[in-house]
Amino acid sequence: MDLRFDDKTAIVTGAASGIGLAIAHALAASGARVVLADLDLDKTQAAARAIGYGARAFVTDVTKPDQVAALVAFAQAETGGLHLMVNNAGIGGPLAPLGAYALEDWHKVIDVNLHGVFYGLRYAIPAIKSAGGGAIVNISSILGSVGFAGAGAYVAAKHALVGLTKTAALDHAGDGIRVNAVGPGFIHTPLVDQGLDQDAQKALSGQHALGRMGQPEEVASLVCYLLSDHASFITGSCHLVDGGYTAQ
Numbered sequence: 001m002d003l004r005f006d007d008k009t010a011i012v013t014g015a016a017s018g019i020g021l022a023i024a025h026a027l028a029a030s031g032a033r034v035v036l037a038d039l040d041l042d043k044t045q046a047a048a049r050a051i052g053y054g055a056r057a058f059v060t061d062v063t064k065p066d067q068v069a070a071l072v073a074f075a076q077a078e079t080g081g082l083h084l085m086v087n088n089a090g091i092g093g094p095l096a097p098l099g100a101y102a103l104e105d106w107h108k109v110i111d112v113n114l115h116g117v118f119y120g121l122r123y124a125i126p127a128i129k130s131a132g133g134g135a136i137v138n139i140s141s142i143l144g145s146v147g148f149a150g151a152g153a154y155v156a157a158k159h160a161l162v163g164l165t166k167t168a169a170l171d172h173a174g175d176g177i178r179v180n181a182v183g184p185g186f187i188h189t190p191l192v193d194q195g196l197d198q199d200a201q202k203a204l205s206g207q208h209a210l211g212r213m214g215q216p217e218e219v220a221s222l223v224c225y226l227l228s229d230h231a232s233f234i235t236g237s238c239h240l241v242d243g244g245y246t247a248q
């Protein structure tokens, strides 16, 4: 199956690292004009340079609606329109039982992982509509389907994001916009590799039926498929790429 995105513009948030970087790379290599959005200018520019294919960098904190609006305006001004949006930026947050979960940690995780996705939808949808339609993928998690002890804020945000995805799909099917969510299992990225010690990573690997964690490129493949015309009858659903984590 040849996935091509020629003449399409795509935004990927949280694109300077991990899964977002792999998605941005795969889209650019398949012909898309890609705008990488992330927090740090140097890191984002370095990622865009490493990808090549004319990929652009734009500093964006997804918790700031004015910055997300500016990101969409930048993509439109630079390339003439917006067709594809990947709301990927996310943080893990600290692990703590809900009865002791720090309020500021709760608000931070919800702000990035849920409000950030809402802002991405809120500003990208009108732009994609005015370009004649397109597709959006929101990066949820297996923890948008099942719970995980100590990760209450993350689990709540990732479950909410699935509902948001379904509603956006219903609201905008008539505008020619498909909206789906992707739920990765544990993936080797800085979020996991630097956030968890070796023993925790080994234990988590064993909870996937395939006996290992995934690679960012394995998530990017599914995201690219959902963004492509090959997925023209798929909208409003969450698609797992989890090595069998939730099958057991």
Ligand code: NAP
Pocket (backbone or CB within 6 Å): 013, 014, 015, 016, 017, 018, 019, 020, 037, 038, 039, 040, 060, 061, 062, 063, 088, 089, 090, 091, 092, 112, 116, 139, 140, 141, 142, 183, 184, 185, 186, 187, 188, 189, 190, 191, 192
């Ligand atoms: P990552 O390697 O840490 O990359 C996330 C990127 O997002 C980083 O560059 C980070 O910048 C950036 N970011 C953080 N807050 C942001 C904000 N407010 N605005 C814009 N960018 C922001 O993480 P990842 O593992 O690739 O995760 C990407 C997505 O996949 C997240 O939504 C995550 O929840 C989801 N996910 C990951 C896994 C996994 O196992 N890795 C599993 C399921 C779902 P800084 O580094 O400067 O903070």
